Amino acid sequence: MEIKVLVDIKTRLGEGATWDPIRQRLFWVDIVDKRLFSCDEFGGNLRAWHAPQKIGSFALRDQHDGAILALEDGLYTLDFNTGDVEFLISPEPDKPFNRLNDGRVDRQGRYVFGSMNRMEEDTTAALYRLNTDLSLETLETGINTSNSICWSPDGSKFYYADTWAGEIWSYDYAMQGLPTNKQVFCQIDTSDGGSADGSTVDSEGFVWNAKVYSGQLIRYAPNGQVDRVIEMPVKKITTATFGGKNLDVLYVTSMSEPPLPRFPGDNQYRGSVFAIYGLGIQGVEDTRFKG
Template structure:
């Protein structure tokens, strides 16, 4: 039964472009990034034991490695393995060495341990991006192409449906996802995003009931979509630029939401005092699904 949400500021660290929250159930730690400033953060479920790693370049997303002692980071220069103890990084692959105006963006690990991630045009104008899959064995595959801004990859509870958005199309797409091979096919429109308030589809996650939760960046809303694509619930957020979502906490019943303190381009709106904060939303009456580690 859905409850009444309560929204708290968990950490007010003013991330320039907060993104990509990931709850690691094994370590009971929350991870998120500052995409523009190139940092990975980690804390307990209630914001204690805060630690940060400096990537020294923009980062689009990250995942916890199977060993728990490393991160997989989608940096502007490519996918890297980051040693959590030393901070040293190892380049695994650069998917787009011939596209200097692109950078890697949002990503998520599938149920089999592959990292599904996308790229984007840094000016958010040209369809130069792609949707990729990177396997624990080091194989890179292209799942889709001609994307402007890759955002919100996430999976149905059974892992057989991949959701994904090219932010400025005004749509969230669904693909048939072959769990054995990691191939995506049969792209279709899952939901049309209400952009009347100026918002657009950003980060997303799926709960244990198979409903998709999506951040409406610049619109100050979180939308819960039913499995048939209809709007089930709308939550107003304290800031316009809410960017991404992840369920976590000891009971998997807290929805963590990142936000940005400064828009990436001049045409995007400014925000209120809580801009850039990390929010914890409780009382929703639903739980999430633990995210797999890369290589799991």
């Protein structure tokens, strides 16, 4: 195994690593600097698009050359060719103390995303799903900070976390209807100050979670047991995804500054995007939003 710095651009709050198998490019955001980035599998040919607000997450579109952006106050469309950003829908027009946060596209091509309490102090947030006809559903409420959204390879299991709850949950996830049978998938040891941030799954059905503030990338077996722990070069890692032409490179984002004053700084590699080679494991293709 080898960990390399793929892109060193000191993202203030790097998040949302997503591999596009069509373009063969990696996408991620800097939430605080309001930019969506893209590069090739080796970190070259860097591109960036600017948004008018913080970008919590995004969904690459299947039928359009662009993305859906989860900005602070709602969903917007981004045109990759023109850079134009247009308002689509707001799930929480009456909650200015929230902003939109983590999100990914499910195996059916629907965009599942959540909100968060801005100060991470109250359970005012929720989880939503944007369907392909652009209708919106509420999937879960009573959340502080939405995170760790991902699915099993066949899409039948859904994983989700409230960052400060100290656990990741699993749900039964069907083609239609709301997620059901919520269970604790795994407990997060928060004694070192770390907590569950972004997750992805590999082709064997194992869940990889970026444990932010502790710098540990943890692989969980389908039964929730810890299978492997990788110590990253920085503490504030945020999310991961598999990519590269063989889906065998694990890309990991990080932040260069803490979002809240109680967290310390990091070393010179802070804010970088990392690539992990030689794991001997393949991922599952990220799905595009089909709306």
